[in-house]
Amino acid sequence: MTIRILGISGSFRGRSGTTEAVSRALEGAASIDPEVETQLITLRGKTISPCLHCDACYRKRSLCILKDDFSEILDAMLKADGFIIGSPVYEMNYTPVLNALISRLRCTYLVYPGHFVRRVGAAIAVGGNRNGGQEMVLMNIQNFYNSNDIITCGGTFHSPGGACLYSPDGSYEGTMQDTKGLEASYSVGQRLAQTAALLKFGEAKYLEQGYNMIKTKGWYDVQS
Ligand SMILES: Cc1cc2nc3c(=O)[nH]c(=O)nc-3n(C[C@H](O)[C@H](O)[C@H](O)COP(=O)(O)O)c2cc1C
Numbered sequence: 001m002t003i004r005i006l007g008i009s010g011s012f013r014g015r016s017g018t019t020e021a022v023s024r025a026l027e028g029a030a031s032i033d034p035e036v037e038t039q040l041i042t043l044r045g046k047t048i049s050p051c052l053h054c055d056a057c058y059r060k061r062s063l064c065i066l067k068d069d070f071s072e073i074l075d076a077m078l079k080a081d082g083f084i085i086g087s088p089v090y091e092m093n094y095t096p097v098l099n100a101l102i103s104r105l106r107c108t109y110l111v112y113p114g115h116f117v118r119r120v121g122a123a124i125a126v127g128g129n130r131n132g133g134q135e136m137v138l139m140n141i142q143n144f145y146n147s148n149d150i151i152t153c154g155g156t157f158h159s160p161g162g163a164c165l166y167s168p169d170g171s172y173e174g175t176m177q178d179t180k181g182l183e184a185s186y187s188v189g190q191r192l193a194q195t196a197a198l199l200k201f202g203e204a205k206y207l208e209q210g211y212n213m214i215k216t217k218g219w220y221d222v223q224s
Helices: 017-031 056-060 070-079 096-111 134-147 172-176 179-208
Strands: 003-009 036-042 082-088 120-127 163-166
Touching: 003 017, 003 070, 003 179, 017 036, 017 082, 017 120, 017 163, 017 172, 017 179, 036 070, 056 096, 070 096, 082 134, 082 179, 120 134, 120 179, 134 163, 163 172, 163 179, 172 179
Parallel strands: 003 036, 003 082, 082 120, 120 163
Antiparallel strands: none
């Protein structure tokens, strides 16, 4: 059974420590089994408008009507069994371009309610300060997963919320010096892929045995 793990780097930079950390996590994911397929998407050079709250998706029950690079990323996300999202820390949060991507995903609830329920996600954060808000970024990425039915996955004992990295000068080279953070990224990727595989196999077995999946209510069915 193929397990698809999608890595997304929220850095806009060419030589990005975050992109490297996400790549290491994907290497960790691929290391657990030859049937794990990985894909890396970097938001560098992508044009992604934030959600404008035009409500066209809500009125038309459609995916987002804005035309830019979002749709190709959504396609990849819909196919993935697990996610590794990494971001540089910007003002103790994830980057504006990642924020824009996340805001646009809201409409998937309308078209594919419950699509992500057995998907799993992990988080990576890279900061220019040792304690510059990496854990806030991990938490916010996890909040995104929680808002979209995606199960969250931490790392090992030493990186419970995901991998945190520190670049003393904010450069790619600086991030490469953080060997512990890069090792944590690798092991987060392994754990994420393992969990994605267990969930995918588990779902198949569960359905085969005749158990019912709880049907996630669509946006229109839920009274808040
Ligand atoms: C606008 C901006 C805001 C930033 N804010 C923070 C911050 O709050 N905390 C921090 O640790 N680093 C901060 N940084 C530094 C970056 O997180 C750091 O340079 C990081 O290594 C960049 O990762 P990248 O190479 O993957 O782009 C900021 C950088 C920029 C450009």
